[in-house]
Amino acid sequence: MDTVLSGLATGFSVALDPFNLMLVMVGCFVGTLIGALPGLGPINGVAILLPIAYGLGFAPESALILLAGIYYGAEYGGRISSILLNVPGDAGAVMTTLDGNPMARAGQAGRALSLSAVASFAGGTFAVILMSLFAPALAGFAVTFGPADYVALMVFAFASLASLVGKSTVKTLLGATIGLMLATIGIDANTGVPRYTFGLPDILAGIDFLIVVVGLFGMAELLTLVEHQARGTLKSLPVDKSFVRMADLAATKWTIARASVIGFFIGILPGTGASVASAVAYGTEKRISDKDGTFGTGDVRGLAAPEAANNAAAGGSMVPMLTLGIPGSGTTAILLGALLMFNIQPGPMMFAQRPEVAWGLVASMYVGNVALLVINLPLVGLFARMLTIPQHYLTPLIAILAFIGIYTIVGNPHDLFMITGLGIFGWFLRKLDFSLAPIILGFVLGGLFEDNLRRALSISGGDWSILLSNWKSLLLYGLALLVVILPLWLGRRARAAAAREAAMH
Amino acid sequence: MANRIFAAVLLVVTLGYAVIAFTAIKAPFQYDPLGPESWPRILSVVAILCLLIILWKPDEEAFDVTRHVWFRLTAAVALLFGYAELYEPLGFILSTILFGTIVSAMLGATKLRALGFGVVAGIAGYLLCVTLMDLNLPEGELIAPLFEISQQGES
Known part of the structure; x- marks a missing residue:
């Protein structure tokens, strides 16, 4: 407990530094905007803005606070387009459309937006509190892990990824392997032998993480937007003056509590x-x-549950990233890559060696939660107006931002061709139902996996x-087996039950 | 069908990867039981197995891209490569004005608005990034001499 309190004190002294406080605000604002724009989810937003944040030359904790604010804000912002447009702003906000949009159509858009903001705040804050209690303990335990345990941990991470992400287990596994294979390019650190460099000096140090991220996520997203280019602007429902009532909060308090717990623990699992x-x-x-069968028709509980859960999960997925160095989701994999670029090895030692980064990040999430609530309640009308930005301006803007970000790192125009090529590859993968998160997870973890196995x-x-x-x-191997077998078994049982029911009728 | 073609292409690439892992990569001297070649060998076997499963039992889904959409995607990719090609010679401002205008016009903005968007993105983007955030963007080989002349004129 003492370590938690003194750690938080360190953290808040970093997070409340006026400059970092401003970065939290900026990150949350930009993040909400990105989350609110339909199609541009947290992962693409963080991917596009990461090189720019890197290029600004901030201290590691400041850059990370900015990125975490963007990630966090994007999870908040996803609900706005779900409620007003009935188009989820990101994958985590799909469920929010079910009850949020009916409320807005019934003339209660303001109430739905403010209630979901409060639910997000509650879920997010709950997750950060649990995180600050759990993370140091988990990190303390993880210090005892040897290389063999790390190998087992990675196997578990990829197993739960394969079984829980995407439609096809084989495709997810292949995606992770492609990521691991991409990570082998470059000079082998142990022996100095070049692998798969084909004599090209540009990739002796490996393919730059930023290029992979911006290409696979940012540019592939751009091509998807071009593909689905919708004519005309989407019609947004107006934001009215209705506001969340005490009665709503009383009706949803247990819903929010349950959903926060579920969200946090699912968020911790790697890959989900x-x-x-x-x-x-x-x-x-x-x-x-x-x-009474009111879910799906604008029930406040049906709105509060997914919103509390997805923000709690955003916090939960930070836990394995910070304590074990194993990211819990695609977006945290990108944040992990960002840490590595600043020469900080995330993992159990980070809380001891770089407390200002680890605790500063945790504290900035407390601040970010409050900031998001403050930003979201009065400014929701502004974000709602941003929703109607036509896609034909958004699409070139993504390319311009991606090019600025990549060019500013080393000023090499060949990188611009690389990201475009990777974008085409990423578009094909997405089109064929591969999810991209396993690839980035594999790419980020590749070096760690190989090193630990060899050690x-x-x-x-x-x-x-x-x-x-x-x-x-x-x-860990037992758990890995369990996450692979359990969904298969449950699926088979559900199918058997459905078949029996069909036979009865 | 699309799944099979994609898997077959990836299989060719992976086989190449595997051949290099099994024949070419070698450490000149080595103390550890696992050398630089072991990990790529393991990965290539896993990847080949996955690809064979996909080839054997591909997902059944249509690759629903109409000819019109293909055309638009190809145009977008060509524009991106053009943008990358002209980034340094023309400089950020000019290349962004061109790219922004053409893409937004192609995606359905009216000509005047597309031009407005391009000009704003190019000039405001440059000012914001270079003067405010101190990022490194190309001035352009065509533009740079003009800057120098104007600076000489001032001094």
């Missing part, structure tokens, strides 16, 4: 982010409280049984 959390929270809440085998002198010699790794 806000979209899974909000779907599970909505489903659970529907089963528990939908006695473990060096310790044992080439004996592979070291990977199974320890209860911690055995437990």
Whole structure:
């Protein structure tokens, strides 16, 4: 407890520094904007703005605070277009359309927006509090992990990724492997042997992380926008003067509490982010409280549950990233890559070695939550107007921002061709139902995975049984098996139940 | 069908990756049991297995891109490559004005508004990034001499 309090004190002294405070505000504002624009989700927003944030030359904690604010704000902003346009701003806000849009159509847009802002705030704050309690303890435990345990942890992370993300397990696994393979390009750090460089000096140090991220996410998103280019502007419902009432909060307080817990713990699991959390929270809440069948017609509880859950999940997915160095979602994988660019190795030692970064980030999330609530309640009308920015301006703007970001790093115009090429590859992957998060996760974790495997085998002198010699790794392999088998088993049972029901009728 | 073609292309690339991993990569001297070649070998086997599964049992879904959309996508990609090609020679301001105007016009903005967007994005973007945020953007080989002349005129 003492370490938590003194850590938070360090953190707040960083986060409340006027400059960092301003960055939190800017990040939250920009993030809300990005989240609100339909199609441009948190992951694409963070990807496009990451090189620019890097190019500004801030201290690591400041740059990270800015990026975390953007990520956080984007999770907040997703609800605005869900409610007003019935088009989710990002994957985590899909469930918000179910009850949020009917409320807005019934002339209660203001009430829906303010209630969801409060629910997001509650979910987000709950997650940050749990995070500051859990993270140091988890980091303290993770210090005892040896290389073999890290290998097991990675296997668990990829197993839960494969089973929970995307439609096809094989495609997710292949995606992660493509990411790992991309990470092998460059000089091998242990022996100095160049791998897959084909004599090109540009990639001796490996393919730049920023190029992969901006190409696969930013540019692929741009091509998707071009593909789905919608004629005319979307029609936004007006924001009225209605506001959240005490009675709404009283009706939803347990909903918000339940959804926050669900969201936080689902967020912690590697690979599962806000979209899974909000779907599970909505489903659970529907089963528990939908006695009159009002869910889907503008029930306040159906609106509060997914919003509290997706913001809690955004906080939860930061926990494994900060304590183990294993990101819980695609967006946190990008944040992890950002840390690596500043020469900070995320993981158990970060709380001890770079407390100003680790705790500063945690504290900035407290501040960010409050800032988002303050920004969102009065300024929601402004964000609502931004929704109607036509796609034909947004699309070239993405390319311009991506080019600025990539060019400013080293000033090499070849990188601009690289991101465009990767964007085409990413567009094909998306078109064929591959999810891109596993690729970036594989790319970020590739070096760590390989190093730990090689170190473990060096310790044992080439004996592979070291990977199974320890209860911690055995437990992790067991969990990995469980996350793969459980969904298959549940799916089979559900199908069997459906078949039986069909046979009865 | 699209799944199979894509998997086949990836398989060719992965086979190339595997061949290099199994034949070319070698450390001149090595103390550790796993050298630089082991990890790529493991990865290539996993990737090949995944690709064979996809080839054997591809997802059934139509690759619904009409000829019109293909045309638009190709045009967008060509414009992006053009933008990248002209980024340094023309400089940020001119190339962005061109790119912004053409793309927004192609995607349905009226000509005048597209031009307005391009000009604003080029000039405001340059001022914002270079003067305010101190980022490094190309002035342009064509423009740079003009700057120098105007500076000489002042001094």
